[in-house]
Amino acid sequence: MDKKEVSAMVNMRGVKGYFLFRQATPFDVTEVHVNLTNLGGRVGPYHVHLFPTPPMRSPPQTTCSNDNVGGHWNPFGLDTKDSSYPSGPGSTHDRYEVGDLSGRHGALEGKAQTDATFTDFNLPLFGRNSIVGRSVVIHQPDGVRFLCSSIGYPGEVHVARATFRHPVFGLLTERNQLQAQFLDGNMPMTGPRSIVGRSLVVHYANGSR
Numbered sequence: 001m002d003k004k005e006v007s008a009m010v011n012m013r014g015v016k017g018y019f020l021f022r023q024a025t026p027f028d029v030t031e032v033h034v035n036l037t038n039l040g041g042r043v044g045p046y047h048v049h050l051f052p053t054p055p056m057r058s059p060p061q062t063t064c065s066n067d068n069v070g071g072h073w074n075p076f077g078l079d080t081k082d083s084s085y086p087s088g089p090g091s092t093h094d095r096y097e098v099g100d101l102s103g104r105h106g107a108l109e110g111k112a113q114t115d116a117t118f119t120d121f122n123l124p125l126f127g128r129n130s131i132v133g134r135s136v137v138i139h140q141p142d143g144v145r146f147l148c149s150s151i152g153y154p155g156e157v158h159v160a161r162a163t164f165r166h167p168v169f170g171l172l173t174e175r176n177q178l179q180a181q182f183l184d185g186n187m188p189m190t191g192p193r194s195i196v197g198r199s200l201v202v203h204y205a206n207g208s209r
């Protein structure tokens with residue numbers, strides 16, 4: 001099985017940087033690298049949320065809304081309101097929601113920038129609980145959603161952009177990416193976001209079908 005490396009590029013509200021996630025096999029820990037600049041002390045908690053950001057450009061408050069990216073990724077159904085839920089870092093990683101990155105590793109309160117690496121025992125890039133294809137949301141200290149970015153394969157997106165001038169190669173690359181998403185189990189088959197009964201349309205870069 002190949003090791004996985006995915007990232008979420010951040011470029012919103014003046015904040016620039018990235019989240020990098022690496023996991024060698026499903027049985028290894030995940031390495032998280034967070035690099036963010038120009039935070040200006042404006043943010044605090046951050047999490048993996050359920051869905052990727054929408055493809056159309058819109059203001060951050062719409063892009064990161066609950067309708068678009070959903071709530072925290074919490075496949076084991078932990079209750080953050082329960083008195084046993086850890087109030088900060090220091091507990092074993094299985095006691096936090098999978099998506100609760102700042103719960104396990106500390107929030108960004110008061111920071112102007114960060115460049116940190118964490119080891120995470122509860123952040124799978126493989127299998128049905130994978131975070132691949134979801135999004136990272138950074139909140140203001142008061143909890144309001146501030147910015148967000150999808151978690152994906154940076155190399156493939158780059159290749160797709162580079163090859164869309166040649167329609168045939170563009171289509172092949174797009175198909176590879178869709179297959180990768182299917183393998184990660186990120187296409188919901190049940191619930192309000194289910195893909196069942198919908199259609200798949202592959203567009204050219206200029207928007208034509």
Ligand SMILES: [Cu+2]
Nearest residue numbers: 046047137139
């Ligand atoms: Cu969040």
